Amino acid sequence: MSAIKGGEFLIKETEAKDIFIPEEWDEEQLMIAQTCNDFLEQEVFPNLERIDSMEEGLMPSLLEKAGALGMLSVSIPEEYGGFEKDFVTGMLVTEITGAGHSFAVAFSAHSGIGTLPILYYGNKAQKDKYIPKLATAEWKASYCLTEPGSGSDANSGKTKATLTEDGKHYLITGQKMWITNGGFADIYTVFAKIGNDENLSAFIVERGYEGISFGAEEKKMGIKGSSTVQVFFNDCKVPIENLLSEQGKGFKIALNILNIGRIKLAGACLGGCKKGIDLSVNYANERSQFGRPISKYGAIRHKIAEQAIQVFVLESSLYRCTRDIGNAIKALEAGGMDHVNALLKGVEQFATEAAILKVLGSEVTDYVMDEGVQIYGGMGYSAEAPMDRAYRDARINRIFEGTNEINRMLIVDMLLKKAMKGELDLMGPAMKVAEELVSIPDFSEPGDALFDKEKKYVQNFKKSVLMVAGSAAQKLMMTLSKEQEILTNIADMAIWTYAAESVLLRVEKLAILKGEENVKEQVAMVQTYIYDVADKINKAGKDALNSFAEGDELRMQLMGIKRFTKVQAFNPKTARQTIAVKVIDENKYCY
């Protein structure tokens, strides 16, 4: 079994056999997925209008119904009424429910940021009291971090907690904003600073406590059925036993919960995307213009193919990382760590990849829904047809769980921090790439076996990232963290590299499993994606280098970028046709 660690994808090779691919779901996992799907078909899809009009009591009752099926407690330990399934199975549930529009947001806010702080940081008494009821949604949960003046800069909140004189309560005062499920939740995890603390602490606050009140529902662009309110605390009286973990640990809690939330967001995005493609291709097959279904036209096929490629790439990356995290958790447990700490540590190790997936997932979703609207033409702009809602609902994903800007900065920041701490040897390999630049280029031709070439290209993409990141770090040193344009370029290069390698490994494994001749569309997806991102990596690399390097060094590195992103001529039109035709034939996303 591979023991790849977080961030190591840039400096280590992964073998195809060591990654998890969705073609390996077992019967039980598929049955769980079917249950989630049936739930959406029965309870959510027929009621989207009612949900979006915020019909009183509807969303809470849907959460309760999902709770009764066990959908909210898949990953909760058995002792608290859950099913203790592993990390990938939990992700599958997130994926399927992710197609549920506003319901998906309420679902993941409840079972993710709502429940997890207590599950992972609560003491036994707190867990005994809250988790079984959260597992069934008898109590609904929400998470109060953001404030009017404190969004991306989450540690800057002004909400205060003061210990009462008798030492039995904290009085919390402050204002929280954008609180998902806030309108109906019973339990709020509230972040506030005790006294004059610099760091946040976290508290479990019940709806019934004195001094808590709520603003009106926000009027939003999308996910209109998801409750989002301001929550006001005015000397809200919270028993001291409701402090979560320890004083000053709140920011750590918030960050770790966000790490999980980010990769989960990518999972939910994936579910939404698959539905988006289904809708797009159904319409393209139904709608005729100039005497033929529009799915016969190259321009439309290009869109369908590109939707499929991007979603397949996202899925490959998501489940590769999800299983890597699962393996890390198991390894830590085998080393004697308890489950909760192993889980938090495992996820933290892959925080870079989680941020990569957050960005990738939300941006693929926007691409898919945007082109979906385009395929629908005028009907795409009609509120009577489904793409309107899909398009509006998708947009939030680039904003919450850390904006994509913040996540891009984090990708590079976390990689460099790991390198500084000696956890990840980026500098060694980066130096090697620098040496390679001044030596005679490697003219050896890759072999002709499946993906021999593509593997070499991906290795070269890694070299591009190492070269640009290494040289930027050397040149700019401490100021690099402020050079956001450059960081963004490097982050993009890392995202495309991770995604390209993931899809390559998946199809390599799949070809062994099913035979190369049975996966020719998937092979075409790998080739098209790599061909595409080679140019994008080239451009981002050039932009970065031109922004900080000069003279001979710049010239040499520009040559390096050119060399490392060079790929053979390839016919993308034919490849996309092959990919699209299968989706069109099957009239659904079928990869």
Added chain:
Amino acid sequence: MKILVCISKAPDTTSKILFTDENTKFNETGVQFIVNPYDEWYALVRGLELKEQMGGTVTVIAVGGAENDPIIRKALAIGADDAIRIDAEALDAFAVAQEISNYVSDKSYDLILCGKETISYNGAQVPGLIAEFMDIAFASQAIKLEINGTIATIECDVQGGTEVLEANLPIVLSVAKGMAEQRIPNMRGIMAARTKKLEVMPGSGATNNCEVVGYSLPAAKSGCKYIDPDNAEELISLLRNEAKAI
């Protein structure tokens, strides 16, 4: 109450239908199978409801190879207590009904529930044949079922209305929409399905008495024809001569 529910696999409704062996066999490769919805949503769920009301057991039975096990375990996940698979090829309705009745004849089930038909072959023969082979009462297209002691009161769909029947148990029913509502298996059920008993029995050597000579697909849909609103004559002529609808 000892209740037996007969289940069959059926291709998912989005499956592509293709044939092999010179169009005499349905090509199952790549097809996603589900529990036939009439069996699952109505027969099985009503069986479970009756068990919940009156106590007893619900056993599911299927005839066919190991490829049926996933749909059998789905039925167990929904709530059946145990399952039997008769390991014989489902040659035709006659053979399937024979296999089931041969197995069941000495097991004294009070109630045998079947879906009214599969959504794939729409044969609607198995339940009637089982009743015939076992020489017990049969009602078809049942949409309501109540049990009082040893008497079953059954409401059936008949053309333009309903018919109410009473019969002594044991009885075989073919059930239709209205009998119950789909139950989504919950996590607990799904996890329990793995440990419930699924007994595989050899077939009793039933034979078919029909052979498939060929399958064909309906002609591909042709495009729409637009007719001028003033031109009723052409419309009538097309409906009569081309579509043969009037």
